[in-house]
Amino acid sequence: MSERLPEQPLVVNFEANGRSIGRYCCSMEMLMGKAKDIRMMTVYGYARLVGFDEKFALKPDILESFEVEEGRIFTLRLRKGHKWSDGHPFTAEDFRYYWDDVVNNEELTRAGLPQVLLSNGKPPTFEVIDDHTIRYTWEEPNPAFPLGLAYPRATYIYKPAHFMKQFHPTYSDRGEVEKKAEELGYRNWAAMHTGLGRQYRPENPEMPTLQPWHNTTAGPSKRMVFQRNPYYHRVDPDGQQLPYIDEVVLLMGSTDIVPAKTGAGESDLQARYLRFDNFTFLKEGEGKQGYRVLPWRAGIASQISLYPNLNYKDEAWRDLFQNRDFRRALSIGVNRNELNEQLFFGMAKPGADTVLEASPLYKESLGTSWVQHDTELANRMLDDLGLNKKNAEGTRLLPDGRPMEIIIESAGESTEQTDALELIRYHWDELGIRIFTRSLQRDIHRRRFLTGETMMTVSKGLNIGLATPDLNPEELAPVSPAQPNWPVWGQYTQTGGKAGEPPSLPSVKRLLELYNAWRASTNDAQREAIWSEMLEIYSEEVFSIGTTREVIQPVVINSKLQNVPETGIYSWAPSSFFGVYRPDTFWFAE
Structure with a gap:
């Protein structure tokens, strides 16, 4: 673990939710209804530069620290020794690549900078202080910046430069890059760079990630398999690297049949595509099908x-x-x-x-x-x-x-x-x-x-x-x-x-x-x-x-799945559905 973990990993607070120390094992299956639901792995995994904790306060996560001066100067410090899922170091170069070669490249980003990188319509000054320190400085305050990094659909201000440069004409022969784009069915190199480098929708199994599990399946597929990230940055209080669960499998099907399949015990963790009017039906199968139904609450302001x-x-x-x-x-x-x-x-x-x-x-x-x-x-x-x-x-x-x-x-x-x-x-x-x-x-x-x-x-x-x-x-x-x-x-x-x-x-x-x-x-x-x-x-x-x-949201879990809160708030933001409850700490009992 010492070779795979950062020098200062993030120690997850187990007291916050009465968690127990788990064991490594098993595959966790979840039902999804559409191919684009693959993004739920990024939402549920919820590894962010800064993220919300269970009390909905913003805390450093992937970052070791996050400092703000005058509401407009943001200094980000990375964890030394942190690596991408393929073992390559995660450094300031990944931020520089995004800034210089992606978001400020007109061929890649025609619409200009994302809103969270603008304050009163103006961009920041970007600086690389050293290999593990980056700074963004705006003329005026920009409180939306950390939020953009913490949301379920985060603004990714970094990319795995070592991987993406092979698809960029600044670092590879333009002719060869365009030829590769044509061979892969993209209209040009920019479309290929975007398609193969998505982080929110991790469709490319070759793309390195910082999430708890990484995709291993080239789509389209009815069975998308995500395996444990061996270089993940979080540990439990005993120093054991997370996540506990070996792999997560997304079973793609139809949204209409998710409740029925869940009631038949075909999902280990399910809330997506379940509604309150499924609650009674699901409770009837509780125990017989080896699952429990938890009465979480919907986090939207009003159900209707x-x-x-x-x-x-x-x-x-x-x-x-x-x-x-x-x-x-x-x-x-x-x-x-x-x-x-x-x-x-x-x-x-x-x-x-x-x-x-x-x-x-x-x-x-x-x-x-x-x-x-x-x-x-x-x-x-x-x-x-x-x-x-x-x-x-x-x-x-x-x-x-x-x-x-x-x-x-x-x-x-x-x-x-x-x-x-x-x-x-x-x-x-x-x-x-x-x-x-x-x-x-x-x-x-x-x-x-x-x-x-x-x-x-x-x-x-x-x-x-x-x-x-x-x-x-x-x-x-x-x-x-x-x-x-x-x-x-x-x-x-x-x-x-x-x-x-x-x-x-x-x-x-x-x-x-x-x-x-x-x-x-x-x-x-x-x-x-x-x-x-x-x-x-x-x-x-x-x-x-x-x-x-506060309508009841049924959350169905395998009876052996541990560390899932008995009650919770199921919402997009700020809880990222399961995200703030740390699915990387979930584990299966014998």
Whole structure:
């Protein structure tokens, strides 16, 4: 081990989750539904330069240390003796190669630097201090930089230079490199370099990695085998190198049959493609099929949320959607307790689309803001908005005389959402508002709400359930055209005013100001204050209508699999699904 480990390996804290010292052995199988699910090995493995621990604090991981000065000078120190999975040293050269020969090479990176490498649109000064020290210096603070390194889909600011140079004309004969690209079926050398050098989707078995397991299977294949990385940088408290499990096998199939195969005991660790409505079925097979079902909780802010499109093209409806009293009336018109009982057997929690109790930013007022079921108050608020006229069927009328009929669109990927809308249909009938539903393909759906054709969207809630001050509050402000509640305003921000329209509501302008203030923040106190104000505004304004929270997420594990937490939060960020719970420490009992 002394020859394979860094001089100072990362010692995993076993007390944090009551872990036990394990033993080396075995193959762990997981079910996946699509070829691109191979990326889950990078998400679950969760080896990052810096990463979140189980309390969602940012800590050095692959890095030995990580120093920040003035919020704009970042010094990264590598672990001496750390090696790639093929045994080659991991050094500052891997960062230099990425900076000089990849991200600043126009043939490879036509879109320019990733957003996390820009502060106020400007790139950093990059320096190699020595073989194990790198520094990035921006003119202004860049708190998004460490987040970009820690996210489940991280920004990789390094590449295995010793391996990638054979595909780069700066280090190899251009003619030979282009010839190799043609032989392998790529359109040019740049496409080959990108395709063979992916780290997030580790499809190339020749590509070295720093993750706990490395791919050994050339795809496409129904059985992708990942073997233990012999040069992995983490150890247990006894000094034994991790991971304990010899290999991980991804069994590729169809998403539809994952629950059935899981119930037949064909997976050792499964949560992907399992839903709450599989829970009872899976519990029935517990024990008989050699597995246990753990009741983790979903980490999104709300299991099902409604997003009124504040940029809807119809002026009368747009004015209403931009009126917070109308959004509030819609919210308190929803009977969340009924949704909870009918859809989740009362095992979830009614609440708003905001942070969960596990978040350090949680306040009870956020979760309960405008979520009480009060049909009488909702009707009174709608009357006060001048919507007090109805037709013969009892449907309220818009000021221009049209009936108030809302079409709610979805990407058609969730029976939960469909069932929820059926119940909400009756809730809003009591307000004199009729709803209709429409299911569309995801790409078509997104194009429609950007062009102002979608009135309202039903989808999962915000991904801020476990937010900490260090996380980017971008979901609470209009920053992207992919946001269903203000896509045109988000497009304006993303393009720097080249497309879309600037926000017109004072509250939304304030959210954008606060988001930009977070981007310029230099310490946790500033970031916490910014997050708190943004959460207050978002909840009071009801920019999305949350319904139920902390829904049970079934996690099925082989009965012999150890060190998997009995309870956990299953979310994309910051927990990286299983990632922060350290699958490299999981092991099989005899």
